[in-house]
Amino acid sequence: MQNKILVSACLMGFKVRYNGSEKASLTLARWQHEQRLVIHCPELAAGLATPRAAAEIVDGRGDDVMRNRARIVEDNGQDVTAHYQLAAWLALETAQREQCCAALLTDGSPTCGSQRIYDGTFSGRQIRGMGVAAALLEAHGIRVFSHQQLPQLIAFIAEKDNEDDSVQTSL
Numbered sequence: 001m002q003n004k005i006l007v008s009a010c011l012m013g014f015k016v017r018y019n020g021s022e023k024a025s026l027t028l029a030r031w032q033h034e035q036r037l038v039i040h041c042p043e044l045a046a047g048l049a050t051p052r053a054a055a056e057i058v059d060g061r062g063d064d065v066m067r068n069r070a071r072i073v074e075d076n077g078q079d080v081t082a083h084y085q086l087a088a089w090l091a092l093e094t095a096q097r098e099q100c101c102a103a104l105l106t107d108g109s110p111t112c113g114s115q116r117i118y119d120g121t122f123s124g125r126q127i128r129g130m131g132v133a134a135a136l137l138e139a140h141g142i143r144v145f146s147h148q149q150l151p152q153l154i155a156f157i158a159e160k161d162n163e164d165d166s167v168q169t170s171l
């Protein structure tokens with residue numbers, strides 16, 4: 001069984017942005033060839049339209065939203081919390097169904113952000129924190145890496161592959 005990776009759909013096609021290094025791009029291309037990448041957009045899966053209004057988490061972070069302790073609103077004031085909670089559950093469902101051990105997600109998003117999210121004031125300010133999908137994936141044991149952490153993800157997958165090889169050899 002290959003170690004698979006859930007990937008934010010909007011990251012695909014922008015390989016040079018992941019990391020400046022050739023190794024990173026080549027590794028992603030190899031993973032794609034090996035069918036390890038599970039390309040997924042949680043917000044589209046949850047039925048949100050494209051294009052859609054900008055949305056930010058207000059008074060909390062992704063895990064707070066999933067516990068109904070914070071909301072997600074659009075810049076027009078509409079409360080879209082339920083849509084984003086559904087997006088998070090669909091990301092988890094996809095990752096579990098595909099047996100992903102890790103996720104590579106676009107940072108800054110109220111859904112996929114894993115290092116930083118916007119602060120809920122629509123002023124362009126960011127704070128440390130996770131979006132709803134990243135928080136839910138981590139809470140269920142799926143390691144989340146931002147698109148800026150590709151080298152760390154490559155090291156993580158290499159370690160998992162080595163562990164699997166050791167188990168196979170000892171059988």
Ligand code: SF4
Pocket residue numbers: 007008009010011040041042043044106109111112
């Ligand atoms: S960052 Fe937004 S657009 Fe990109 S995959 Fe995540 S939910 Fe979809």
